[in-house]
Amino acid sequence: MRPIGLQLYTLRKPFAADPLGTLERVREVGYDAVEFAAPLGSDFAGFSARMRDIGLDCPSAHVGLVDMAERPDEVLAMAETLGCRYLVMPYVLPDQRDWQAVISTLGAFARRARDEGLRVAYHHHDFEFETTDGVRPFDRLVAETDPDLVDFELDVYWLKKGGEDPAAVIERMAGRVKLLHLKDMALDGGMADVGEGTFDFAALIQAADTAGAQHYFVEHDFPPAPYWPSVEASLGHLRTLD
Secondary structure (H helix, E strand, C coil): CCCCEEEHHHHHHHHHHCHHHHHHHHHHHCCCEEEECCCCCCCHHHHHHHHHHHCCEEEEEECCHHHHHHCHHHHHHHHHHHCCCEEEECCCCHHHCCHHHHHHHHHHHHHHHHHCCCEEEEECCCHHHCCECCECHHHHHHHHCCCCCEEEEEEHHHHHHCCCCHHHHHHHCCCCEEEEEECEECCCCCEECCCCCCCCHHHHHHHHHHHCCCEEEECCCCCCCCCHHHHHHHHHHHHCCC
16 A cells, blocks of 8 residues: 655644644554644654654655754754655745745755755645746746755646646656645645545656655645645545555
8 A cells, every 4th residue: 555645734724733742643544644834943852752652754854944054953953853755845935035045055054964865855836837938937946946955745736737747747857756735626726635636646746756756745725614624535535545
């Protein structure tokens, strides 16, 4: 059975109220792993101890650009505590979109992370596929980051929202796509639980397997309260594809 993880941003409200209880329930639902998205200074030692007890892996965590640049020691300590193998830059704020600076920051932090046995990846949205000064930021990120240092976490929803064919991009990024976010697109273009929208996840996962992806995470940016039915439905659909 394929390991499937959950990006904890999906459950940010339950996690904020009861982090340990949320981790326990994620495991009870049937997820094998989580991808963290929590502020530095959180009780990562406590989270890690509980995850070890219940058999929940944490292969990756999302880390902001400023933290990579200004608090690298704390980021790396968090990764060691949680047992991460990947640190992922999840979002570039509008006032941070100096792409040369982003590429430079990613590269510098990735070199530092490599010395600690860790990999760095970039997670996109749709704005990276908008042309700026005659070039798309996503194309710059692929071309100007060192493949030996920087991988990618592709998000099938945001690929489609950016005007791309998700399977084609995954195939084109073979060797560099190591993590995949699984979220579905409804007929109206909004987000949907996996299996409730328009994507062929069997084909997307097959393409990602062939391209060398290692980790798969369910994510829904805006699941309706009480949130848990969404993550349960998504995992349930994916388990039918095993």
